[in-house]
Amino acid sequence: xxxxxxxxxxxxxxxxxxxxxxxxxxxxxxxxxxxxxxxxxxxxxxxxxxxxxxxxxxxxxxxxxxxxxxxxxxxxxxxxxxxxxxxxxxxxxxxxxxxxxxxxxxxxxxxxxxxxxxxxxxxxxxxxxxxxxxxxxxxxxxxxxxxxxxxxxxxxxxxxxxxxxxxxxxxxxxxxxxxxxxxxxxxxxxxxxxxxxxxxxxxxxxxxxxxxxxxxxxxxxxxxxxxxxxxxxxxxxxxxxxxxxxxxxxxxxxxxxxxxxxxxxxxxxxxxxxxxxxxxxxxxxxx
Numbered sequence: 001x002x003x004x005x006x007x008x009x010x011x012x013x014x015x016x017x018x019x020x021x022x023x024x025x026x027x028x029x030x031x032x033x034x035x036x037x038x039x040x041x042x043x044x045x046x047x048x049x050x051x052x053x054x055x056x057x058x059x060x061x062x063x064x065x066x067x068x069x070x071x072x073x074x075x076x077x078x079x080x081x082x083x084x085x086x087x088x089x090x091x092x093x094x095x096x097x098x099x100x101x102x103x104x105x106x107x108x109x110x111x112x113x114x115x116x117x118x119x120x121x122x123x124x125x126x127x128x129x130x131x132x133x134x135x136x137x138x139x140x141x142x143x144x145x146x147x148x149x150x151x152x153x154x155x156x157x158x159x160x161x162x163x164x165x166x167x168x169x170x171x172x173x174x175x176x177x178x179x180x181x182x183x184x185x186x187x188x189x190x191x192x193x194x195x196x197x198x199x200x201x202x203x204x205x206x207x208x209x210x211x212x213x214x215x216x217x218x219x220x221x222x223x224x225x226x227x228x229x230x231x232x233x234x235x236x237x238x239x240x241x242x243x244x245x246x247x248x249x250x251x252x253x254x255x256x257x258x259x260x261x262x263x264x265x266x267x268x269x270x271x272x273x274x275x276x277x278x279x280x281x282x283x284x285x286x287x
Contacts, residue, residue, distance in 0.1 A: 004108045010066035012103045013057050013112075016119075019096050020054040021072035023047070025219050026092060029077055030085045032207045032217055033144045039133055043089075044204070046126050051200075053119050055193070058181045060112060068181050070174050070224055082137040082144055086130050093127035159215040161251055162206050165267070168244055169203040171221040172196075175240070178224060179233040188230055188281050192237075195274050202267045209260055234282040241275040 024047050031043040058068035076088045100120045104113050136142075173196050180192035207217040225236035248268035255261045 006064045006066070009107055009109065009112065010061050010064050012106065013061050013064075014066070014069040016096075016100065016103065016116075017054055017057050017061075017069050018071050018073040019092075019099060020050045020057065021070075022075045023050045023092055023096065024054070025072060026075045026077050027089065028204075028207070029075075029217065029219065030082075030089065032204075032211045033085075034082060034142065035144070035211065039136065039142070042129065043133070046129060049122050049126065053122065055177070056115060056119070058177070060115060062181050068178065070178060070221075070226075082142045083134050085144075086133040086137055089130040090127060090134065093123050093130060097123050097127065156215075158255075159210060159213070161254070162210045162215065163218045164247070165206045165251075165264075166203060166210065166217045167220055167222050168240075168247075169199050169206065170219050171224060172237075172240060172244075173199045173203065174221055175224045176237065178226065179237065182228060183230045183233060185230050185281075185285060188234070188285065191277060191281060195277070198270055198274070202270065205263050205267065209263060230285050231282060234278050234285065238275055238278045238282065241271050241278065245271045245275065 027043050027047040027050065031040040031047065034040040034043070061068045076092060077085070079085050079088060097120055100116050100123065104116045104120070107113055107116070176192045176196040176199065180189045180196065183189050183192070203219075207219075210217050225233070225240075227233045227236055245268055248264055248271065252261055252264050252268065255264060
């Protein structure tokens with residue numbers, strides 16, 4: 001067991017979390033703007049790897065008595081072409097590897113060092129993947145299906161409607177992950193992580209609908225509940241599920257496109273399930 005000050009280790013791991021968080025959003029933005037196809041799917045898979053890293057780091061911080069950060073590092077999303085985007089992702093991986101190597105050298109705990117080396121192995125693979133994507137996108141002359149930045153002016157009604165959902169889904173992903181890390185209740189933690197994964201699906205469906213029509217997903221959070229008591233967490237989660245169920249129900253009546261109507265209906269029905277699941281869990285922890 002290391003005698004190192006845990007607050008210093010927690011600070012380093014939270015710095016790593018911020019980098020993973022930025023990578024997740026940057027890679028998703030690039031994947032959505034590229035559109036359907038093998039490369040976009042591979043980039044989304046890399047984003048899921050980064051989400052797994054964030055999970056491991058957060059659990060380690062909680063074990064050390066700390067609180068995982070919900071902040072994210074600066075992103076380098078911009079550029080006019082897909083090869084430029086992929087080169088930015090190469091650079092992000094290089095920065096991540098360098099930071100992890102610094103922290104491996106600075107941290108004494110062998111278990112944490114082993115975890116960080118495991119993450120570096122993934123990041124090294126991602127670095128190779130993005131270098132390949134740079135060349136592949138150049139060779140194929142790959143063009144984005146959507147811009148990375150929203151155009152000036154008032155957003156179209158449909159785009160703003162979908163972006164309301166994007167912002168909501170991103171916020172509850174963070175909220176449910178945070179609650180899953182902080183609750184001592186194992187069943188609640190597992191269910192929170194499962195529903196966060198489901199909300200990630202919702203984010204993807206809405207973002208794809210946006211980019212397919214030339215819109216830009218606004219992947220920003222609108223306020224995450226940071227309750228520490230499990231019952232308070234569940235009450236907050238139930239409240240947000242009921243709010244979003246009402247909004248999606250309203251949107252279903254306003255949307256004309258049958259495919260989009262089916263997507264929003266499916267998401268709305270999933271949110272009703274989350275409400276019922278969290279209500280059952282609240283009954284259990286309140287007994």
